[in-house]
Amino acid sequence: MTKFLITSALPYVNGVKHLGNLAGSLLPADIHARFRRQTGHEVLFLCGTDEHGTPVELAARAEGIPVADYCARQHAIQADIYRRFGLSFDHFSRTSGSANQRLTQEIFQCLDAAGHIEARTIRQAYSPTDARFLPDRYVVGTCPHCGSTNARGDQCETCTRVLDPEDLLSPRSAISGNVDIEFRETRHLFLKLSAFEGDLRRWIASHPEWPLLVRSIALKWLDEGLRDRGITRDLAWGVPGIDRCLAEPRRRPRTGAMAA
C-alpha cells in the first residue's frame, strides 16, 4: 500500500466558483483520490479556501466588512457547495487557519535560518487614485517581450515570461484602470530563488521519467534565469510574525556598538 497526498489548486475564497472551476481543478483531484482509495491505497485528500491576497481584501472592502468576517462567511458557502457536489475531501480547510499559519511560519523560519531570505527596499507601483500599493497582478500593461497589452505585473500569460511591474510598458491599475502609476519605495522580504538553480537542474536531471512537457517547462524557466521572489505584500491581512524581519538594519553587524 502506497500513501498518496492529493490536493488541487486552492479556490480563492472570494466569489462563488462556477462549474468550470469545479470540473477543471477540483474534480480531477477528486476522481484521482477515489481511484486510489478503490485500488487499496491510503489517501489523504486535502483542499481549502485561499484566503490571502489582494482579491480577498478588495472583495471585503467592496462589501464594507472586515476581511476575517468576509472570509468566514465565504468559506462556509464554498465548503457547503463542495459537500453538496459530493467531493470526497478528507479535510477542507482555510489558509487563514491556525495550522496553516503555524506551518507557514515554520517554513519561513527554516528558510530564514538557512539564509535564503533577504529584506530589501524595492520600488513598487503605487496608485494615488486607489490610495494603495498595487502588488504584482494589480498592475497590467504591455509585455516588453511579446507586445501583449494585457500582461500582468508578475507574468505575461501570453508568452509565460516572469515580469516585474516596472518591466511593463504603459502600466495601469487593474483595480481602477487609472494610468497615473507611481513607483514608490517599500520594504519587502525576498526568497533568494536564484541560489537554487544548480540544485534544481540536478534534481530535474535525476528524474528522466517525468513527462517531457514538465521537464521542458522547468528547464525553460531555469534557462531564462531564476529571479529572487518577493514573498511579502503591503496588506494588513496575512500570516503574522513575519513582518518583524523587515526591521532595519537586519543581518548587518552593528559595527558602532561592537567596536565600542
Ligand SMILES: [Zn+2]
Ligand atoms: Zn509576453
